[in-house]
Amino acid sequence: MTIRPRAWAASFVARVTAFFCAAIGTAAAAFWPIYGDASFVLMAVVAILAGAALAILGARFRWSSPILLAATLLVYLLIGVPLAVPSQTRFGLVPTLEGFKDLILGTALGWKQLLTIALPVGSYQALLVPAFAVIFASSVVGLTIALRSKRGPLAVLVPVVVFVIGLLLGPREAAPAVVLALALFVVVLSWLSWERWYRRRESIRELSQPTAATSDATAGAERIGGLRTALSAVVILGLAIGVGGAAAVTADPARERTVLRDAIEQPFDPRDYPSPLSSLRKYHQAGVADSTMLTATGLPAGARIRLAALDTYDGVVFSVGTPQLASASGSFTRLPTAIQRDVPARGAEKTIEIDVVGYEGIWMPSVGLLSTVNFTGDSGNLRDSFFYNAPGNTAVVVGGLERGDAYSVDTVVIGDLAPETWSQLTPGTAVVPTATSVPDELTVALDGWVREAETPGERLAAMLSRLATEGYVSHGGPEEPFSRSGHGADRIEELLTAPRMIGDEEQYAVTAALMARAIGFPSRVVFGFAPDGDGVTRIVGSDVSAWIEVDTAQQGWVSIDPTPPAREIPDEQPEDPAQVARPQSPVPPPLVEQNTRPDQIPLDSEQEDEAGQDPLMAILLAAVAVLGVIALIVLIVLSPFLLIGAAKMRRRYLRQRAASSALRISGAWQEFEDMVLDYGYEPPASATRSEVAETVGGIQPLVLASVADRAVFAPETADDDEVRQVWLAVDELGAGLAHTRTRWQRVKAVMSLRSLGGYRVKGLFARERRLP
Structure with a gap:
């Protein structure tokens, strides 16, 4: 230079x-x-x-x-x-x-x-x-x-x-x-x-x-x-x-912009590990129940130690996160500095020291709303392996904690809500993944329990009250009534339909979380320990527990323990005696004597029509034959037009039944574009959806173009109701285009080949469509 x-x-x-x-x-x-x-x-x-x-x-x-x-x-x-x-x-x-x-x-x-x-x-x-x-x-x-x-x-x-x-x-x-x-x-x-x-x-x-x-x-x-x-x-x-x-x-964008951290591979994926809730019964086994898992110094009385917050239910397990790692619960990041939090009215700032004794696992025990964490001992490796999920207040150490690890946390400890305040709660606005494979018996039971309640808070209180009064706690130990572990849909169905409602924290937390969602409260299951003590606390295996958190408009996420209080389980009542059936008579019924007269003509025999054929019937048959020939000629003449119509109907059928909602919405827009071409509009070459809408004119085509763009390019997935609304809008736009045309112009549009110009015949027989 x-x-x-x-x-x-x-x-x-x-x-x-x-x-x-x-x-x-x-x-x-x-x-x-x-x-x-x-x-x-x-x-x-x-x-x-x-x-x-x-x-x-x-x-x-x-x-x-x-x-x-x-x-x-x-x-x-x-x-x-x-x-x-x-x-x-x-x-x-x-x-x-x-x-x-x-x-x-x-x-x-x-x-x-x-x-x-x-x-x-x-x-x-x-x-x-x-x-x-x-x-x-x-x-x-x-x-x-x-x-x-x-x-x-x-x-x-x-x-x-x-x-x-x-x-x-x-x-x-x-x-x-x-x-x-x-x-x-x-x-x-x-x-x-x-x-x-x-x-x-x-x-x-x-x-x-x-x-x-x-x-x-x-x-x-x-x-x-x-x-x-x-x-x-x-x-x-x-x-x-x-x-x-x-x-x-x-024109402020309605969603967050896309940045590189959305595309980078996350260093920790919770879906690579089994759901911690499935291991609850392990802590009640002999030799583990009385063993020291952790020691906590400065733990307030009644405070719980949380391991994981689970918000995704698929009918088998409650887990952390969804296949989209950008979801609130599934995205874990390193925590370099303190999280600045406003202390809630019910919270208190505490510093708690935790020593790992017998506990092992990647889920790091923490308390309340974590602000900072300071590791002792081998702090370099632990600090570099520490990841945190702020929405779920969940921490992990990749590689796992082991005996001798120690750390202190600065946190905000929030106490549980009093039961008398549950009826005053209203649902919050948090977004949680939609639960799938929820048993129908859960909805039936919930409907019977909350039928007389009016507000969501009253329904929540009524549901928790029925669980507390009708449920019994058993971990399936040697001296306890049988209680099957797990929290899949079949186990929840068994809990709600058995003569005695018997389960433990695993089943009651899952049932309460799913019922809270049905009422309208965003909810999640929290797995951890619930020790009794203050100051220096020894946490043993039997202190393991599970509870729920619901999002409220008044105080955000609040903890609720849905497990019934421990009490004696009554003996199972015998089932209703079965009715005794009368013994069948050993004498066989009399045989029905069949009429086998030799002069009877079999039903399937062919009889000649002795009478001559009716002349009127002959004329009618001849007329039908002539009309059939004429119809065949007309069908041959009209076959090209019928094929065009069949091709368009087949194309519409494929678009409406595409593999995903985004493809179905994109297909709806393509259907509208084809209508535009068939009615004689001339959009620019390689036109965008907005340009096509501007060619037609009006607000409704622009709205449809915006909806289609959002469905194709936005990270959110459209639901079936939105797909149905888009197709209804396309039909209304098509009716509007036809209303301004004469009958002959409408026929010409139906028979037009313009929209089929770039459409492959092979595509008419494809099983699914792809986005262009």
Whole structure:
């Protein structure tokens, strides 16, 4: 590269540097939701200034590309550790060998770690390295292009790239994106306007003669050109800000944007592990029930230790998460910093120390709403293996906990709701996966229990009251009545239909959670321990328990224990005696004597019609034969048109019975597009759905196009009711198109081949359709 003509004037360098630093600083602000800490601000400012200084020195002394690259790498190593890995420095400035290692590894691998951790991350470990690398390198490259390239204005693309990278690495919520985009647009447009004015002024100076008259004319032309450029820039900026702001307010997207953390493979998938609820009976086995699992210091009286929150039921088990790992319960991330929580009215901030004794597993025991966790002992490996799910307040340690592990948690402990307040609750707005294969007996029993209740809270209280009064607890031990383990649909059906309702926390929690959902409360099952004690508490295997949490409009998720109180189980009542059937008579019934007269004519014999054929019948048969011939000729003539109609009916049939709801909605839109073509409309080539709708005109086609786009491209899955509504809308639009046409035009549309022009005959016999 060479320095741009007349570029090395102090005013030019200062202004270009100012514009570039403003642009790259605005773009770097897109990283703020990722870090949310003052360390990021310091890192970004120093990285931009250091990169700008290198670019200016390279332009001033005409460094070649290898020299500039070597200088950039040297400065990157010198300032990278104090800025991006501050925990690996001495006295906050001197890098260590471990710091250089983290800087180099973070440059290559830090981006993936950044996408699999809860935000904001602050200065946790070496996660500042990706942002530092992007900002520093972009500052050097961008300002070098602006000062030394003949196409200097192309440098505005560098801040735009930094801005996009920040958004892609950031969270799904796009709160500051619109404001930052407008601010970056203002800076970039101001920079380009100034560049245009500067090049115009330089061109005028080169063309002008060095006389006094021409100098005055040149100065006047420069002033007029500069004023015109400034006014144009102000007008364009005003229009851009006004239109962009109005569009952002009126057309705010209804869903979160798609970012890279949606596509990255999650480091922990709870579906790879069995449901912890299925292991409840294991803790009641001999040798385990009295064994110490954990010791907890500072545990309040009545507080429960939670292991896992389960919200997905498939008729076999209650599990964590769904096949879509982005779901609230299935997405686990690392927890680098404390979660800032508002202490609920019923909650208290506590610090609880937990020591692992006999417990083993990946599900980490915790209490309440976790804020921070501090591991002791082998804290490095445990910290790196720790993942947390904030919506479910569930923590895991990949690789599992074992004897000797210890940690402390800062948490907000919330007590259970008093039973007398249950009837005052109303359902919340949390979203949980839809339960499948729920036994019909559960709905029948619930209907009988809550028939007289009016509000959802009263129904919830009535349901829990019936479980408490009619249920008995048995873990199936040697001295207990038989109680089968498991919580599949067959076991829940058995619990509700047996003469005696006998089960344990596993069955009662699942039954109560499913009934709460039927009432309208979002619910989930929580598996953990429910010890009795205060202060230093020894948790044994028999303290294992399961309870439910329901989401309420008043207090969010609240814990409810649906297990009946322990009491003596009555003996099973004998079944009603069966009615004794009368013995059958040993005398066989008399045989029915059949009439076998020799002169009787068999029913299947053929008899000749002695009477002659009726003339009227002959005429009718002849007429039917003639009409049949005529109908055959007409059918042959009309067969092409009938085939067209049959092809369209078959096409509609395939679209309505596609494999998924998205395919059925897409098929409904394709049906509408075919109607548009058959009625003579001329959409543009390769038209989008919105363009096709605009060709037809009206609001309803635009609405249908929007619904179809959302069904095809949105991550949510449309339900059957939405599919049915879309097909009804298509039929209404078709009726509207036909209403404005004559009868002959309607017939021509039905027989039109336009919509079949790109449709393969082989596709008419396919079993399923694919999205185009």
